[in-house]
Amino acid sequence: MNEVTMSGSPVETAGARVMTRGSVLVTIRRNVGWGVSALALCSTLAILLAIFWFVLSRGLPALKPTLFTTVTSGIAGGLENAILGTLMLVTFAVVIVSIIGFGTGIWLSSYASPKPRELVRLLTDVLAGVPSVVVGYFGYILLVKMAGWQFSLAGGAIALTIIMLPYVVRGTDLALESVPRELKEGGFALGATYTTVLMTVSWPYALPSVFTMLLLATGIALGETAPLIYTAGWSNYLPTAHLTHSPVPYLTYVIWTFISQPFAESHALAYAAAALLMLMIVVTNVFARSWLESLARKQRGERA
Amino acid sequence: MATVALSGAEKRRSRDAVLDIGLRYGTTAMALVTATIVFLIATFLIVYSWPAIAFNGFGILTHLEWNLGNQYGTGVEHRGGFTGSPGASFGAVVFIAGTIISSAFAMAIATPLAILVAIAMHYQVPRRLKTPVNTLVELMAGVPSVVYGLWGIGVLVPWISSSVGPFLAAHISWLSIIGSGSASGNGLLATSFILSVMVFPIMAATMRDVLSTFPKIVFEGAIGLGATPWQAVTTMVLPAIRTQMFAAAMLALGRAIGETMAVLMVCGSALNQLPQNVFAPINTIAAVIVSQLDSALTDPTGMAERSLSELALILFAITLSVNLIARVIMRGGDRVKRTA
Numbered sequence: 236m237n238e239v240t241m242s243g244s245p246v247e248t249a250g251a252r253v254m255t256r257g258s259v260l261v262t263i264r265r266n267v268g269w270g271v272s273a274l275a276l277c278s279t280l281a282i283l284l285a286i287f288w289f290v291l292s293r294g295l296p297a298l299k300p301t302l303f304t305t306v307t308s309g310i311a312g313g314l315e316n317a318i319l320g321t322l323m324l325v326t327f328a329v330v331i332v333s334i335i336g337f338g339t340g341i342w343l344s345s346y347a348s349p350k351p352r353e354l355v356r357l358l359t360d361v362l363a364g365v366p367s368v369v370v371g372y373f374g375y376i377l378l379v380k381m382a383g384w385q386f387s388l389a390g391g392a393i394a395l396t397i398i399m400l401p402y403v404v405r406g407t408d409l410a411l412e413s414v415p416r417e418l419k420e421g422g423f424a425l426g427a428t429y430t431t432v433l434m435t436v437s438w439p440y441a442l443p444s445v446f447t448m449l450l451l452a453t454g455i456a457l458g459e460t461a462p463l464i465y466t467a468g469w470s471n472y473l474p475t476a477h478l479t480h481s482p483v484p485y486l487t488y489v490i491w492t493f494i495s496q497p498f499a500e501s502h503a504l505a506y507a508a509a510a511l512l513m514l515m516i517v518v519t520n521v522f523a524r525s526w527l528e529s530l531a532r533k534q535r536g537e538r539a
Numbered sequence: 540m541a542t543v544a545l546s547g548a549e550k551r552r553s554r555d556a557v558l559d560i561g562l563r564y565g566t567t568a569m570a571l572v573t574a575t576i577v578f579l580i581a582t583f584l585i586v587y588s589w590p591a592i593a594f595n596g597f598g599i600l601t602h603l604e605w606n607l608g609n610q611y612g613t614g615v616e617h618r619g620g621f622t623g624s625p626g627a628s629f630g631a632v633v634f635i636a637g638t639i640i641s642s643a644f645a646m647a648i649a650t651p652l653a654i655l656v657a658i659a660m661h662y663q664v665p666r667r668l669k670t671p672v673n674t675l676v677e678l679m680a681g682v683p684s685v686v687y688g689l690w691g692i693g694v695l696v697p698w699i700s701s702s703v704g705p706f707l708a709a710h711i712s713w714l715s716i717i718g719s720g721s722a723s724g725n726g727l728l729a730t731s732f733i734l735s736v737m738v739f740p741i742m743a744a745t746m747r748d749v750l751s752t753f754p755k756i757v758f759e760g761a762i763g764l765g766a767t768p769w770q771a772v773t774t775m776v777l778p779a780i781r782t783q784m785f786a787a788a789m790l791a792l793g794r795a796i797g798e799t800m801a802v803l804m805v806c807g808s809a810l811n812q813l814p815q816n817v818f819a820p821i822n823t824i825a826a827v828i829v830s831q832l833d834s835a836l837t838d839p840t841g842m843a844e845r846s847l848s849e850l851a852l853i854l855f856a857i858t859l860s861v862n863l864i865a866r867v868i869m870r871g872g873d874r875v876k877r878t879a
Contacts, residue, residue: 268769269663275652276659279743280672282736283679286690293693338569346563347570357866358574364790364862365580365855366797368825372851373580376587397576404573430559451681458683461799464829487685491800494692509686520678528670 287513294510297503307471307489311500314508320474320484324467325456327392332399333449339400340407340445345433356408363401370397371462379466386468386482394462399452406448410441443530450523454516460487486512584852591845593619595629599849602630604811605827607834607843615840623842631850636813637727637806637821638857642795644731649739650788656739657746658772673747679740688804691733696805699732700724704818725807728817733805734795742791749783750776782868789865793858799825824854 305313339359343352374394378384414437422432468482469492475481486508493505591599596619608616608627615622656676664672700723753776761771777784807820808830814821822830828847835843 265767265769268773269659272655272659273663275655276663276672279652279656279679279739280675283675283682283740285694286679286682286686289690289694290686335569335572338566339573341562342566342570346566351570355570355574358577360866361577361859361862362573364793364797364858365577366799366825366858368797368799368828369580369584369851369855369858372828372848373583376583376848377579380587381583400573400576428555428559430562431555433562434558454681458681458685460683460685461825461829465832487683487800490685490689491804494689494804505689509689512683513686516681516683517678520681521674524674524677 294506297507328395336403344411368461371465375465384479389478391467402452410444447527454519588849590621591849629846638823645734648735653742656743684800688801691805696724729805738791745787786869
């Protein structure tokens with residue numbers, strides 16, 4: 236396939252040996268589409284690298300050790316509070332989303348009857364399409380105002396949970412669906428109950444892809460801003476252990492507010508926060524994908 | 540000995556039964572939580588926006604002006620059974636128009652590019668490079684909105700202001716949508732461009748997945764009949780999968796419409812005026828919900844905050860319909876494939 240398409244078909248290359256002026260033009264015309272698409276791909280990767288270069292070249296020099304030990308103060312200072320806040324919010328959200336997301340995914344693939352399953356899958360897809368700012372406003376109405384939690388760790392974490400939930404549900408569902416039937420039937424043949432097979436055969440088999448999806452969702456949660464503005468608030472102090480009534484600082488807030496300040500120190504802080512965030516997200520993504528790849532290879536090997 | 544072994548097996552069996560019931564009901568409860576979230580979002584947005592819906596009436600869809608009203612005078616204004624500050628006007632036309640125009644521009648740039656890149660990713664990238672290239676494109680989809688915004692402020696906006704704007708104004712100023720160039724660089728062009736960069740990777744990745752579902756043997760059959768690979772792709776593969784490709788574009792459109800932070804950072808935050816050219820500042824529904832929060836909280840009647848909630852409700856309704864249409868189209872495509 237690749238050999239066929241890299242430079243025209245074999246038929247064409249055979250014909251090209253007896254080349255005339257006309258056939259050169261024909262060859263060009265036939266391959267100009269491939270040239271354009273290759274150019275599009277290259278410029279895409281170039282834009283991606285340009286964005287990385289932009290963030291890292293400005294952010295890494297600004298990443299001083301003191302950033303990790305001082306809190307923000309007005310327009311300058313460090314990032315200690317924001318880093319801690321982001322980690323607390325995301326950790327809390329990962330815990331909640333694991334319970335709800337794994338549960339829903341297991342139910343979808345193992346216990347649900349067809350009609351409700353279709354409905355819950357549809358609702359999960361719908362939830363994935365809800366803009367994050369709408370999730371934020373929902374959290375603001377329900378948690379900040381009606382429940383009276385004010386800007387808080389619990390409010391921000393629940394908003395992030397809603398953002399992550401569709402990915403985790405879908406990942407768990409798909410992973411359990413793709414467990415080979417023979418493996419499960421082997422369990423049943425040994426007299427195991429449905430739930431025993433689920434817990435001792437299917438779940439361990441599905442775990443790598445489930446965790447990959449959880450990691451990818453974590454990467455998304457790390458970079459979210461809009462759902463937190465309305466639920467977590469912001470504070471210049473270290474986040475407290477209180478679940479409610481205490482605003483939480485986070486990295487993405489630093490990026491979007493400090494870049495619009497007219498001071499070099501605040502810009503440096505914004506770029507440092509962005510570089511840190513990008514590093515966290517790249518590590519999460521690359522780790523998730525390569526880990527999944529190697530585990531999947533191992534599983535294929537074991538089955539062969 | 541025998542009785543001990545039996546009781547052990549029995550214990551295990553009863554433990555299994557408890558585990559079975561526990562998991563069954565536990566996971567059902569979790570699925571109920573997931574299923575209710577969408578309904579909760581819709582319900583709470585409607586309930587909370589209700590005073591604004593009554594107060595604004597259809598005005599929110601027809602008025603240009605977003606004005607909290609006179610907050611320092613005495614008295615309040617009654618409309619639709621609810622009270623707002625005197626002279627308050629909550630019109631969303633500027634934001635709705637900004638959302639539609641910027642998303643349309645972004646899709647016009649991103650869709651053809653995404654199709655080309657999907658073709659390149661599927662047919663041209665050598666097997667050994669497939670995984671790194673796919674990872675890079677997916678990583679691009681994972682870059683946070685706010686980082687794209689930062690890049691917009693740091694690179695894109697200055698570039699539009701210093702190069703693109705003057706260049707276009709100097710050469711094709713007869714085109715009325717160019718206007719007289721751009722002073723700040725923030726505005727419709729920057730927003731559309733950044734939106735297209737943001738939605739494009741996810742669209743390319745989805746389209747690549749769609750392309751990979753096309754049976755290889757049919758493609759090879761076309762080559763066997765004398766088509767060049769490019770002819771096979773453009774005249775056979777793309778028409779055959781056009782519904783799914785369209786659905787992929789619709790899903791990306793849903794994202795563009797709901798995109799917040801990057802847009803907020805480069806759109807110029809227009810209020811009370813529609814864009815006259817591609818460099819004019821605009822505003823989108825998502826961006827205004829964030830940028831107007833602080834001033835809305837100063838409205839003593841609370842009507843501004845309720846109106847922002849109504850904007851969130853409108854945004855929810857728009858993205859919901861776009862996503863459902865995409866889903867219906869995707870389903871329709873599946874059905875065609877199954878019967879074919």
